[in-house]
Amino acid sequence: MIVECVTTFCRTGGLHGSGLGTRRPRSAWNAHQCSATRGCAMSDASETPPTVPAKPLHPAAANPRSRSSFLDVALLSRWRRRRLIREIEAETGRTLLCYVSRDSIDQADTYHLTRLLEAVNQEARITLLLDSPGGDIDAAEKFVHLLREVCESSSESSPALEVVVPHRAKSAATLIALGADRIVMSDSSELGPIDPQFPYAGDWVPVFALLRAYEKAEERCAKFPDNTAFAVAFGEFDQILVEAARQVESRARTCAENLLKRQGGNYTAAPAELMDVDRFLSHGQMIDWRTAKEIGIPQVHYQDGRAPIWQRYWRLYEYLAPVCGADGRVFESGDMTIILDR
DSSP states (O other): OEEEEETTEEEEESOOTTSTTOOOOGGGOOHHHHHHTTOOOOOOTTOOOOOOOOOOSSGGGSOTTSOOGGGGGGGOOHHHHHHHHHHHHHHHTSEEEEEEESSOBOHHHHHHHHHHHTTSOTTBOEEEEEEBOOBOHHHHHHHHHHHHHTBOOOOSSSOSEEEEESSOBOTHHHHHHHTSSEEEEOTTOOBOOOOOEEEETTEEEEHHHHHHHHHHHHHHHHHOTTOHHHHHHHHTSOHHHHHHHHHHHHHHHHHHHHHHGGGOSOSSHHHHHHTOTTTSOSTTOOBOHHHHHHTTOTTEEEOOTTSHHHHHHHHHHHHHGGGGTTTOEEEEOSSEEEEEOO
């Protein structure tokens, strides 16, 4: 399902909640119905925002045992998120775009990003609020390309493309972050290894695991040529599959290096570290801002979680995350909302 809101009109398509494709007139939608049914209605200037109890903007500013504002998010309308986006834009002087996903990045996402960028002025300075578990390498590379196409020339004091990671940007989303001029992280932020995963025997396995197993089997056969068991084990490997795995590994490494070339310096060190399966033993292992700096990602910028600007980013993330549901995603700017629910 795709639900889109642009300026002053709302359109729903596909299967909508439990309505199975039924439509309601605009007047039937209010902020409470909208959030409860997974839809989205555009708020007019005359709309009165829902009343939400005041609370700290970020967990770091509150008692750690206090409840999160996730419980209140059903009361918040698109109007409230749009106002927060525009407050951040006014404070930073940058265009803010949001991509929050619970599913894998794919080529369809690049289409929706293109639509979001249609309303962005050329030569803009863009901040992307990014939260994603990862996905397709090619789609991640195109994400960066599309954002770069509308960015102004960058400078040290004014990066053209900035990525803010309130929670996580894993795997292919880490690649998107590597393509930025600045990666803003705080204590709640994490990147992830970029060791690609590969379909094998009905499951997804790390490419490096498959290649290492193949290389070890090959070494055993060379060392013990008369050992039948070793020969049989080596013969079970599909040579075409092994070559395809090598290409996927090379593709991930080359993509990361190309994205980092813009930063100058040693652009091969950080990708090598991010693909080190001896250091990062699982694909979902956390890479916090300190580790990211340690392994040589030059764009990482630490932001204190108590800083007012970070509190606003965090609150916006809390508003957006429940909109995705269990496996959806949302693209949002000050002018447009696109929600995909699979």
